[in-house]
Amino acid sequence: MATLAGKLPFRPGGAAVALWPAWIIVLCAYLGTMVWTVAVSLTPSKLVPVMQFAGTHQYERLFKTARWMTSVENMLVFGALFIAASMVLGTLMAIALDRKIAAEGVVRTIWLYPYSLSFIVTGVVWQWMMNPSLGIQKSVNAMGWENFRFDWVTDPDRALYAVVLAAVWQSAGLVMALMLAGLRGIDEDLWKAIRVDGIPVWRGYVSIILPVLRPVMVTAVVLLGIAVVKSYDLVVAMTNGGPGMATDVPAKFIMDFLFVRANVGFASGAATVMLVAVAAAIAPWIYAVYLRKR
Amino acid sequence: MKDFPHASEGAAIGIDGLGIRFGHHDVISDLSLDILPGEFLVLLGPSGCGKSTLLNAVAGLIDVHAGTISISGRDVTRAEPKDRGIGMVFQSYALYPRMSVAQNMGFGLRVGGMAKAEIAERVQRTAKFLQLESLLGRRPADLSGGQRQRVAIGRALVRDAEVFLFDEPLSNLDAQLRADLRVEIKRLHQSLGSTMLYVTHDQVEAMTLADRIVVMKGGEIQQIGAPAEIYGRPANLFVAGFLGTPKMNFLEGDVAAESGRRMFRAEGLRLDVTGMLLDNPDFAGPATLGLRPEDLSPAGPGEEAPLAGEVTLTEPLGPETIVWAALGAGQVSLRMGAENFPAPGDRLHIRPDLARASLFDRATGRRL
Structure with missing residues (x-):
């Protein structure tokens, strides 16, 4: 190690100094606000934070609130469907491009295009398209199919699926781009070996190529998972959590209680629960990837 | 099996x-x-x-x-x-x-x-x-x-x-x-x-x-x-140059008949190549003589040595040494023993083993 340090173009002390701004941001902005949020959740704060210990009062209230439980349930359903559909669709699109279809450049751009839009724009556009009195339903009705119904956004049982549809439309392109990059990195000889072995193309993808791309798939799932946890803008733009509580999600719940309902302590409690839940979900994965079998 | x-x-x-x-x-x-x-x-x-x-x-x-x-x-x-x-x-x-x-x-x-x-x-x-x-x-x-x-x-x-x-x-x-x-x-x-x-x-x-x-x-x-x-x-010249390290030495000159003998003539060099077995013995014109580094050897005292030049570089490889020498007709390499090889600057007289040499038609690159 002494020789390595001697070869570095700078002294290790200098590197530590250069990293200080980053450390300050991490400590103050990330960890600091996290600690502060947890602290506030233990107080009876309403409009403004009051530093007065109230124990687990906010948490007890939270889990008795039907709207919170619904929003958590919505997030789980939305997350499962959204991640699964985006992964399948994105992977199929990537495979289609990898099979060297015609006009690849154009198709790839079109498929990735939705991802360049803000969730707000996606939400508004899909809300218009699915609005029974404005969008697809009206156009089809006007063409003569009077009985055609496409009113998912206004149907409490289906509104969540409408949000999933819009989210998948937006994010499948991202999965496609990631998977395509992975597929392009596959050694061409591997495909030749698969052909010489007489393995059908679909079987080659399923049994040999996709398993190689597991790290890429994990990355895609993590990115989509982050989108699920922070899903707020799409819901606000499309349905504003409605009809009723049909598309409410935890992020929206927290924002409502923070800024609209002026209930800072309660919202902080909800935010803390989200933090703990995400940490609990990620911990086994971090353990498996970074800490085990070293 | x-x-x-x-x-x-x-x-x-x-x-x-x-x-x-x-x-x-x-x-x-x-x-x-x-x-x-x-x-x-x-x-x-x-x-x-x-x-x-x-x-x-x-x-x-x-x-x-x-x-x-x-x-x-x-x-x-x-x-x-x-x-x-x-x-x-x-x-x-x-x-x-x-x-x-x-x-x-x-x-x-x-x-x-x-x-x-x-x-x-x-x-x-x-x-x-x-x-x-x-x-x-x-x-x-x-x-x-x-x-x-x-x-x-x-x-x-x-x-x-x-x-x-x-x-x-x-x-x-x-x-x-x-x-x-x-x-x-x-x-x-x-x-x-x-x-x-x-x-x-x-x-x-x-x-x-x-x-x-x-x-x-x-x-x-x-x-x-x-x-x-x-x-x-x-x-042909391509195959000759592609195989062998160092490459085969190529000397450019021409082949002509002189009073019943077949001669290869290059700058400051006249070699009697009558003894070489050629597919095309009647050839006359521009030609390239190819000599492997191991087919060139330093001439002993009193031996006839048609090639002479100055050693420019030596590469000791362990079991053998590659010696590079500048001749009038170009640079050549010799494969020599691990010991007793000349030093850069030495004058070197070289004897080619013409029985193992190759002659190529310079126009077509083909072996003669």
């Missing part, structure tokens, strides 16, 4: 009038080549010479535009790779990364619908032959380069491949490992006796492994022959 009945019989490959076209560009046109049963044939040439294209065509991985390919007397020009009775070993070995050694070998059979017991038996038998038994449960990432090569060969063996195609399998390995694996491939060929078609740009691999070498350039065969023949009697 009685465990692999097909392999020991060997199988001939016949390539007749082959044409391969990428778009409007002819990569190979009207190429014919016969590979004998059990033969180890090496396709040798610089990158872009069409050797890998030819191998891929034999494997059925690229489409043929004209001509036919037959394996064991069966026309396979339009057959799928899996139906050609071939096994292929790639540069990266292309093992299936997420599968164990046993799965790597058995997966093709499983997809092909073979019974599990039969697959297990074949994998077991092949693993035993290739000394892979203790590694059957491992993943490719946990294997050494030599073990990976054996698995790649095993994957072909379980399928009863009659012909093995090697696509530069040793190219991205370090020198020591390359030498070890070269020996292993040769040993395998001896014990299996299968027909092997091997592509490389490395002349050492070609010389050591091949029964016959096919030297290619620009999609055309330059010369076919045993290693010694290719090295000793190169058919």
Whole structure:
């Protein structure tokens, strides 16, 4: 190690100094606000934070609130469907491009295009398209199919699926781009070996190529998972959590209680629960990837 | 090798009038080549010479535009790779990364619908032959380069491949490992006796492994022959320059008849080459004389020495030394012993072994 340090173009002390701004941001902005949020959740704060210990009062209230439980349930359903559909669709699109279809450049751009839009724009556009009195339903009705119904956004049982549809439309392109990059990195000889072995193309993808791309798939799932946890803008733009509580999600719940309902302590409690839940979900994965079998 | 009945019989490959076209560009046109049963044939040439294209065509991985390919007397020009009775070993070995050694070998059979017991038996038998038994449960990432090569060969063996195609399998390995694996491939060929078609740009691999070498350039065969023949009697200037390190020395001059003798004349040099056996003894005109570094030796005292020059550089290699000398007609290299070699600046008198020299027509590049 002494020789390595001697070869570095700078002294290790200098590197530590250069990293200080980053450390300050991490400590103050990330960890600091996290600690502060947890602290506030233990107080009876309403409009403004009051530093007065109230124990687990906010948490007890939270889990008795039907709207919170619904929003958590919505997030789980939305997350499962959204991640699964985006992964399948994105992977199929990537495979289609990898099979060297015609006009690849154009198709790839079109498929990735939705991802360049803000969730707000996606939400508004899909809300218009699915609005029974404005969008697809009206156009089809006007063409003569009077009985055609496409009113998912206004149907409490289906509104969540409408949000999933819009989210998948937006994010499948991202999965496609990631998977395509992975597929392009596959050694061409591997495909030749698969052909010489007489393995059908679909079987080659399923049994040999996709398993190689597991790290890429994990990355895609993590990115989509982050989108699920922070899903707020799409819901606000499309349905504003409605009809009723049909598309409410935890992020929206927290924002409502923070800024609209002026209930800072309660919202902080909800935010803390989200933090703990995400940490609990990620911990086994971090353990498996970074800490085990070293 | 009685465990692999097909392999020991060997199988001939016949390539007749082959044409391969990428778009409007002819990569190979009207190429014919016969590979004998059990033969180890090496396709040798610089990158872009069409050797890998030819191998891929034999494997059925690229489409043929004209001509036919037959394996064991069966026309396979339009057959799928899996139906050609071939096994292929790639540069990266292309093992299936997420599968164990046993799965790597058995997966093709499983997809092909073979019974599990039969697959297990074949994998077991092949693993035993290739000394892979203790590694059957491992993943490719946990294997050494030599073990990976054996698995790649095993994957072909379980399928009863009659012909093995090697696509530069040793190219991205370090020198020591390359030498070890070269020996292993040769040993395998001896014990299996299968027909092997091997592509490389490395002349050492070609010389050591091949029964016959096919030297290619620009999609055309330059010369076919045993290693010694290719090295000793190169058919043209390209082959002469491609094989051998250091390169063959080329002296440019002309050949003319002088009072019944055939003379090679270059700047400050007159050599009587009447004794050389030429295919074209009546030739006169611009010519290139090719002399291998080992066919030049320093002249002893009193010996006749037609070449003379000044030593410019020496490269001691351990068992031998390469000595570079500047002559009037150009720079030449000599292969000399490990000791008693001259130093830069020394005057050197050189005696060529004309019986082993080559003469080429400078206009066509062909051997005279």
